[in-house]
Amino acid sequence: MYPLNTERPWPINQWYVAGFSSEVDRVIRPRTFLGRRVVMFRDEAGEAQAVSGICPHRMMPMEEGRLDGDNLVCGYHGLNFDVHTGKCVKSPGSVIVPRCSLISYPVREVGPLLWIWMGLPGMTPGKK
DSSP states (O other): OOOOOOOEEEEEOOEEEEEEEOOSSSSSSEEEEEEEEEEEOOOSSSOOEEEEETTTTTOOBBBGSSEETEEEOTTTOOEEEETTTOOOEOOOOOOOSSSOOOOEEEEEEEETTTEOOSGGGGGOOOOO
């Protein structure tokens, strides 16, 4: 905690309220948490998902894309990212899938609230 990091003056490894459960559906919703762009939506099974909100290929905002089943499709080149892992699984203009991925953030739904873990992946504690 000390000395204070003025560029990032908030704790990282903890759960943050991401919104109300009723706000998230099959529409891609952009959000910003701790200075990071994130998009939230529900997968085909109805589970809330959160991934980084910028395509790693050409920095396109992912809210400009679309959902295709359990893939998030970038609106620029059409790269398909698995909504659970963030990995690129399809590249429409090539037979080779690029080695790029979105960051997948753990999300928990507790009562009317959605919680997001913005910290290190291996540091995620049990369910909120």
